Amino acid sequence: MLIKLDVFPSCLKTNSDGTRLVVGFVDGTIRFYDTTKFDEKTEQFEEIWRFKTKSSIRGVEMDEGRSRVYAVTLNRALCVFDMETGRRTRCILKCHSSKPMTLCTLPPTALKSQQLATADESGEVKTWNLDADVAMVREWKEQSEEINELTVDCKSNLLATSSDGTLGAYDLRKAKFKVFFGKIKIRPIAIKIDMTS
Numbered sequence: 001m002l003i004k005l006d007v008f009p010s011c012l013k014t015n016s017d018g019t020r021l022v023v024g025f026v027d028g029t030i031r032f033y034d035t036t037k038f039d040e041k042t043e044q045f046e047e048i049w050r051f052k053t054k055s056s057i058r059g060v061e062m063d064e065g066r067s068r069v070y071a072v073t074l075n076r077a078l079c080v081f082d083m084e085t086g087r088r089t090r091c092i093l094k095c096h097s098s099k100p101m102t103l104c105t106l107p108p109t110a111l112k113s114q115q116l117a118t119a120d121e122s123g124e125v126k127t128w129n130l131d132a133d134v135a136m137v138r139e140w141k142e143q144s145e146e147i148n149e150l151t152v153d154c155k156s157n158l159l160a161t162s163s164d165g166t167l168g169a170y171d172l173r174k175a176k177f178k179v180f181f182g183k184i185k186i187r188p189i190a191i192k193i194d195m196t197s
Contacts, residue, residue: 101119144164
């Protein structure tokens with residue numbers, strides 16, 4: 001199946017059963033789709049909602065438990081949207097000093113109700129509790145170049161790959177930097193954790 005889009009997409013994320021899809025676009029639009037409903041004539045999924053931000057979307061994430069969609073933008077904003085209505089419920093301007101690159105939701109075992117992690121082009125990683133008045137919980141500056149991917153392993157460690165050739169592990173329960181895997185000859189750009197074993 002090929003989906004036609006009128007704007008260039010920059011990032012996407014599906015929910016756990018694949019019935020919902022959120023797509024970020026270079027024009028700053030976020031669109032939320034129902035993938036169970038496909039229109040053969042327009043070659044598109046049914047759009048549930050859309051929201052236009054001021055800058056290109058760099059990353060999107062879904063939090064099904066809290067019914068939220070998160071997005072980071074080129075102008076360094078971190079936005080929170082209600083998953084059902086598409087209404088923006090919070091926007092943190094200048095969430096990083098450099099342009100954010102990626103984000104991921106965190107497990108409930110994270111310290112101080114942290115819900116989200118973001119990372120930027122300078123290697124800075126931050127964690128957030130977006131229910132609190134002061135949302136930023138932790139920040140680390142252990143890696144020196146852009147963070148390409150964030151993910152959480154089965155022991156609640158936040159893993160980050162960087163263009164500096166390193167892989168960092170951050171302990172979310174103890175809120176500390178855990179381990180630093182030195183320079184890798186190939187620049188890592190993505191992480192996939194096998195949770196089956």
